[in-house]
Amino acid sequence: MSKLLFAERDGVQVLKLIGDVRVTLGPTISTFLTRLGESKTFKSIIIDLTETTGIDSTTLGLLAKISLTTQKSFSTIPTIISPNEDMTRILESMGFEKIFVILKELVTECGQLGELHTEIVSESKLRKQVLDAHRVLMSLNERNRGEFQDLVQALEDERVGESHEPRDRVA
Numbered sequence: 001m002s003k004l005l006f007a008e009r010d011g012v013q014v015l016k017l018i019g020d021v022r023v024t025l026g027p028t029i030s031t032f033l034t035r036l037g038e039s040k041t042f043k044s045i046i047i048d049l050t051e052t053t054g055i056d057s058t059t060l061g062l063l064a065k066i067s068l069t070t071q072k073s074f075s076t077i078p079t080i081i082s083p084n085e086d087m088t089r090i091l092e093s094m095g096f097e098k099i100f101v102i103l104k105e106l107v108t109e110c111g112q113l114g115e116l117h118t119e120i121v122s123e124s125k126l127r128k129q130v131l132d133a134h135r136v137l138m139s140l141n142e143r144n145r146g147e148f149q150d151l152v153q154a155l156e157d158e159r160v161g162e163s164h165e166p167r168d169r170v171a
Helices: 023-038 057-074 085-093 123-140 142-163
Strands: 003-009 012-021 044-055 079-081 101-103
Touching: 003 023, 012 023, 012 057, 023 057, 023 123, 044 057, 044 085, 057 123, 085 101, 123 142
Parallel strands: 012 044, 044 079, 079 101
Antiparallel strands: 003 012
């Protein structure tokens, strides 16, 4: 079973992903991201993948969004702890070394972690989060653009079909 844990100490926030983290935890990560952007005490963030066994592209996109938000709002580059070489390879293939400091181990103890409440959202809201996450990944490099363009196009077509809204074309 996957879950997210969180701790904060002296402005340093730690988000720990446990298990096989998939799209179903996307709403929880999105809420965390919103709260992060509103934080008055924020100094830095560490994303701990030491107990992550799998991670999907939506979650990767949301993690990229966390990095881009902290860089824009707080002028700081987040850290990812990734002791698993396969996981680190995935991160690097997505271009994460450009937007994160990637370390193999946690340097200091972060204190007591508490579980973040898993949020349930509508299918359309979840689809929008998946779409946004993949757009962020596409913005990181050309490889990602080619990898996710068809998925983004399909999600945009579904959204247009449901709401008759004009879509943002992926070029």
